[in-house]
Amino acid sequence: MTENRGRVRQNITALWTLVTKEYIRIVRIWIQTLVPPAITMSLYFVIFGNLIGRRIGEMDGFGYMQFIAPGLIMMSVITNAYGNVVSSFFGAKFARHIEEMLVSPMPASLILLGHVAGGVIRGLLVGLLVTLIALFFTDLRPEHPFVTISVVFLTAVVFALAGLINAIFARKFDDISIIPTFVLTPLTYLGGVFYSISLLPDFWQRVSLANPVLYMVNAFRYGILGVSDIPIDYAYLIIGVFIVSLYSFALLLLKRGVGIRE
Amino acid sequence: MRALQIRGLTKVYDNGMQALKGIDLDVEEGEFCALLGPNGAGKTTTIGILTSLVNKTAGSVQIFGHDIDRDLTLAKSCLGLVPQEINLNLFEKVFNIVVTQGGYYGIPHHLAMERAEKYLTQLQLWDRRDEVARSLSGGMKRRLMIARALVHEPRLLILDEPTAGVDIEIRRSMWSFLRQINAEGTTIILTTHYLEEAENLCRHVAIIDEGTIIENDRMSRVLRKLSVETLVLNLDRDLQEPPRLPGYEIRMVDSSTIEVDVQSNRGINELFADLTRQDLRVVSMRNKANRLEELFLNIVDNKPAASRGAS
Numbered sequence A: 001m002t003e004n005r006g007r008v009r010q011n012i013t014a015l016w017t018l019v020t021k022e023y024i025r026i027v028r029i030w031i032q033t034l035v036p037p038a039i040t041m042s043l044y045f046v047i048f049g050n051l052i053g054r055r056i057g058e059m060d061g062f063g064y065m066q067f068i069a070p071g072l073i074m075m076s077v078i079t080n081a082y083g084n085v086v087s088s089f090f091g092a093k094f095a096r097h098i099e100e101m102l103v104s105p106m107p108a109s110l111i112l113l114g115h116v117a118g119g120v121i122r123g124l125l126v127g128l129l130v131t132l133i134a135l136f137f138t139d140l141r142p143e144h145p146f147v148t149i150s151v152v153f154l155t156a157v158v159f160a161l162a163g164l165i166n167a168i169f170a171r172k173f174d175d176i177s178i179i180p181t182f183v184l185t186p187l188t189y190l191g192g193v194f195y196s197i198s199l200l201p202d203f204w205q206r207v208s209l210a211n212p213v214l215y216m217v218n219a220f221r222y223g224i225l226g227v228s229d230i231p232i233d234y235a236y237l238i239i240g241v242f243i244v245s246l247y248s249f250a251l252l253l254l255k256r257g258v259g260i261r262e
Numbered sequence B: 001m002r003a004l005q006i007r008g009l010t011k012v013y014d015n016g017m018q019a020l021k022g023i024d025l026d027v028e029e030g031e032f033c034a035l036l037g038p039n040g041a042g043k044t045t046t047i048g049i050l051t052s053l054v055n056k057t058a059g060s061v062q063i064f065g066h067d068i069d070r071d072l073t074l075a076k077s078c079l080g081l082v083p084q085e086i087n088l089n090l091f092e093k094v095f096n097i098v099v100t101q102g103g104y105y106g107i108p109h110h111l112a113m114e115r116a117e118k119y120l121t122q123l124q125l126w127d128r129r130d131e132v133a134r135s136l137s138g139g140m141k142r143r144l145m146i147a148r149a150l151v152h153e154p155r156l157l158i159l160d161e162p163t164a165g166v167d168i169e170i171r172r173s174m175w176s177f178l179r180q181i182n183a184e185g186t187t188i189i190l191t192t193h194y195l196e197e198a199e200n201l202c203r204h205v206a207i208i209d210e211g212t213i214i215e216n217d218r219m220s221r222v223l224r225k226l227s228v229e230t231l232v233l234n235l236d237r238d239l240q241e242p243p244r245l246p247g248y249e250i251r252m253v254d255s256s257t258i259e260v261d262v263q264s265n266r267g268i269n270e271l272f273a274d275l276t277r278q279d280l281r282v283v284s285m286r287n288k289a290n291r292l293e294e295l296f297l298n299i300v301d302n303k304p305a306a307s308r309g310a311s
């Protein structure tokens, strides 16, 4: 009994240590972690939202700038949640200080949670920053605050988990940019960030529905603007399924020691 | 209490390399034990399995009675590791590295900070606490890894070639530090290429070669074995049983050939005189290779196992 309580306290300390370390890393190298997405997103707002957007006119009854703002926020959350875990975990693997955790009694589930928390923190920090930037260009007042917050948080969890799995399998630095370039970016760009899928021909609309990012972006847009191409329940369901399966897979990999133990 | 008990430990790497061929090893609490062997013998593999960095193929390991298959968390809490390869986060500050490691072991923050100060001071790194690990010399990085391994005050400290590439002065100060924490009760296992180091520090020695433990005894006894030469003598007539010569270990090879163990410092004239007295004449004689001695020479020369001739 007391032994169990001691164990729980030790685990809390270990998790807290890892999360703090991840947070400090994000803030310490803010030039690499926080500034680039802020600059990229400002450019998107200026070019797509302002210059080109004025020609485009309305989308789903909103000004183009207002329409893409939620999508761009989600895009930066996704990229940064993923990118943080990939580079932190792979970096630790590469320099081998991952061994500091592996020799310690902290269970694999906490190593997983700590890294995912790091990704979520970075994703949300960047998301907040991009939201502040968006407010210079347009008006954003969440229609459904609970949906907004829960969707952005859960989406960050999904992509932090995906980033962890990428990092577990990665053997060299190339391997941590392949998935973001060839999978993540296309899925996000085609995930309804810049347009409503109602603009697409029937066939491509149906193809788009196979893209999980579409559901997350639309659910978030629903939270802020109140419009969506898809039913919100589906979005939660899909996010839930992804979280459970990615979590189980990542935990299995960590426990087996894939990529980190001989 | 037994600090470490290894039974039938086997490791086959994915590429088919059999690095450990079923080793048994016991280390009692309070021991200072050397694990000695040439490059590629399997020392790092063994340590990797003890510290959960390498998955074993077969066999069992108990650390202070905690089986690593059933009681891994408790087993891990008893262990501290100073690995062979530098595995520090080079961009992290010295002090933070030690405190963070304490956190992973579940040590409360204030206590981890106290201990970091204590061990960094003892290892002469306290002045460098705010520098990033990258700026440290090789010897300092080793000492930082020792401080890091001690922050949870493990009962068993394992060091994998801690003094490789460290200059002699620092090596000596590391030795006295290790002797001190051993005297304070920490069991220590250390692998090394330096025979001098093992002789100097360790009361117990296990010798491993090509994945097999070939010797596991008190240091003094191993050193004595080392000083024994085995002579193979062909005699001028057949014997029914080995001649009785007090003070010598004698075995029959065949009816006219015997093997005699002789202390190197004793000389062989005396042996010949004793044999003559029993009316035995030596027709020819050769020196039997002493595997242990050969191994030691190779360890000292630091030759990889593969370059040795068959013995």
Ligand SMILES: Nc1ncnc2c1ncn2[C@@H]1O[C@H](COP(=O)(O)OP(=O)(O)O)[C@@H](O)[C@H]1O
Residues within 6 Å of the ligand: A262, B013, B014, B015, B017, B018, B019, B037, B038, B039, B040, B041, B042, B043, B044, B045, B046
């Ligand atoms: N990751 C690995 N994959 C395949 N073989 C390995 C690996 N690590 C070590 N070995 C092999 O296992 C044997 C034992 O190596 P090791 O335990 O490092 O020896 P030591 O530490 O005694 O020098 C060597 O032949 C080595 O080449």
Ligand SMILES: [Mg+2]
Residues within 6 Å of the ligand: B043, B044, B045, B084, B160
């Ligand atoms: Mg080695």
